[in-house]
Amino acid sequence: MPESFISDFDALVQARPPAQPLVLFETATVLGGSIAGLLAARVLADHARQVVILERDELPARPGARTSTPQDQQVHTLLPAGRLWLERWLPGFTQETLDAGALLSGSEATATLLDGHRQADAGAGFELLGASRHLIEAAIRAKVLALPNVSVRHGRATGLRYTDGVVSGIDYVAEGTSQMLRTDFAVDAMGRPSRLSDWVAAADFDRPQLTRLESPINYTTAVFARADKAPDLPITCALSLFSPGHANAGVSVAAANAIEDDQWIVMLMGYDEARPGRTADEFRKICAGLPSVFATAASGPLTRDIVTYHQAESRRRDFAHLSHFPARLVAVGDAVASFNPIYGQGMSSAALHASCLSAYLIDETDLSVPAISFFERQQVVVDAAWAISAGGDSERLDAARGTDVPEQVAQQRWALQQIMSATLSDPSVAEAFNSVSYMLRHPASLGDPRLIERALAASN
Template sequence: MTDSAVSLFEKLVHVDPPGDVPVLFDTACVIGGSIAGLLAARVLSDRARRVVVIESDDVSAQTGPRPGVPQDQQVHTLLPAGQLWLERWVPGFTKEAQDRGAHLVPGKGATSLDGVPQAPDGEDHRLLTIGRPLLETLIRGRITSLPNVSVLRGRATGLGYRDDAVSAVRYVATAGGDHGDAGAEVLDADFVVDAMGRSSRLSNWLGQGGYDQPGLERLEAPINYATALFERPVDVADLEAPGALALFSPEYPSGGVSVAAANPIEDERWIVMLMGYGDSRPGRTVDEFREACAKLPSVFTTATAGAVIGDVVTYHQAESRRRHFADVGRFPARLVSVGDAVASFNPIYGQGMSSAALHASCLASYLGGSPELGSAAREFFRLQQVVVDAAWAVSAGGDAARLDARDGTDVPEDIARQRWAMEQITAATLLDGDVTRAFNNVSYMLRHPATLADPALLARAVAANEEAATAT
């Protein structure tokens, strides 16, 4: 990745609301009202007289899990990059979340590898720990309270075109009932955002309209989650360890647990997640869950000591995916795609919500750059590719390395060198705070992964690891 991509990524992390700017559209439409769609709607609210979010779920009074987000009962943490974006574009959001019971917990000392905690990085990064349903409800409440943003309950069924540009969204209104169709309708729109998630139907619609479809890249990475809620009788301020992320290498005997996370969230609860790869399905019952946690760092025993709330909730994802919009040939103008509709990867890396925020930053940068709206939004997709490449490198790259190690797969020499370098960096985070700082800045989506390829940083990591090996 070039230096220009590194600097561009960091500019996108810090994109601010534009202030008083010209209105570009009469009506903008966002298809999908999850977090990526809502953040896109926030950006468009500065550029359109009216923003309509089409969402099939009933979100009029939604505060709990909803059908359109099957993973929303799993652990979600808002990384610093995502939190910074929300605070700039939705001022006061963090305090509102805390007032509702969410917590800003220190990242320092929270991450461990094979039971050994990271070396302190000297930073004071804070992670917002909150249940996904509450997080989404708060974001939706703030953004739909804007005078020009509204939610239309319906199921989008296709697009309309005029002069090689998207001009309308076809939909079926569902406000009258859970599945009762009120007949096909058309919303005229000057700009459309696909935020339909992993199951986005945009590619099919493009093909039906005679346009090229983005290439779909798949990475087989079968992951199995088990998540449970437990009562938390101790205030977060009094906890010895207010949260943890435990990572385990394939060689480490962890009872099938590859990753585990424990977060204090609203309503005096712990949310605890265990994840296994392939055939490993840890903690499917409460007894199995507690037994597995007893073998992990002590915070997991603490988190699961209280009364369990509800059942253990499982979630399976067979693969990571990304759609290559930047490479598409013939593509309609006034149309973009964001969030999981573009790239969805292993949620344990926590990059999904912050990626959605950075996709919104890409949209803001594109619209603020005097775009040629009569042509395909190639500049937007170029910006977005920088973000997707960065997130994909961290998440899919880590999954691929683990699966290759498990299966004994031979990898090309250049990939092997990259993975060796990453192993050196990761191991050195247990020893050297400067390496930890660089690694965490990438993990938190504040810096581009290419910054970890700095020869001086790699040399420092190798030296720390060699010194530790000599000492033992």
């Protein structure tokens, strides 16, 4: 089974647009203009005569905030898997973001630190795109909306309509008036607040099971002016992880990215009651006690107010095991799974959800039945992100609270700890681990006995 996960995941990462797109729908509708919704619209543009993005917010013409994305002022890093996918579907995306001030961080300029010790250089091949969420989203939005068959309609979705078990319409409110949009296919990209489960349950379809994992995380993020130009910086992207019991001034994870407009964006994250760096003085004092890149990043003047963000839990909805669900209806992005964003997997997960959608539509699946084959593919992506993000949060909370865990879980965690420890000294192990954390490979690939044996040798 793990081998099938690995091969399925590899296929999604390497997927490309169809050579000969097949038009399947007159109208396809995406509920939500987030990154996940925009990427779904890009895929649907190959299969529908018109794609309508129904979005409640006014979409800014230039990089800027949207009221429905409270996390958009935090650190965002586009992982290699997401950037590869975006570059294939939206050619020129990377260069356009670089022209706008984004930075590509290769392995030599990327620092992953475990309890203050830097991971071994994994060699060429890994490049992370550092920029504000506003810049990345604006670049994606501009390229998607430039497609001749994609448009935006402003309104708040309020429900779905069905004909013989198939989605056929979207109810929405625009400028205080209730309206209806006929559609041949619908994608829920409404994020964590999505009410899709309530809508389908009200129509006597199955409600997807919701799994909640307690993960009380608190972010504090500051943006500082950067005196040095990017070429002069030895490190442009840093992630510092502190193991349970080693939190530094309440900081369990810290992240710093050099971004556009000659700025640093720095995030300090604490668990449970820890809320580090809520004032400028406290923020700088904490950074001074972290690896030196954080003190450097926090040395300039603040360019905006410090912002905080709290998330109480990670969530995922299981669509893959429903026996009665509307046809021509799927969900993507945070509407399916949302987890601790500090690991940077949200945007790349959204890209791979879109890859699942493309594979599903290219297969010319029977569209008169629920899209279970889509949800099964998507579950492979969700499982991969969940294993890294939610799995790490769960382990940290279990350790902090002295929770007993099953022996199998304890063994899996022990093996991962050996691998992570070995990344500090063995470049080959670091490369294998980064391939997973950057969403280029499925976490099951870390179960290779040869890798674990090598990690043990490096750690001893």
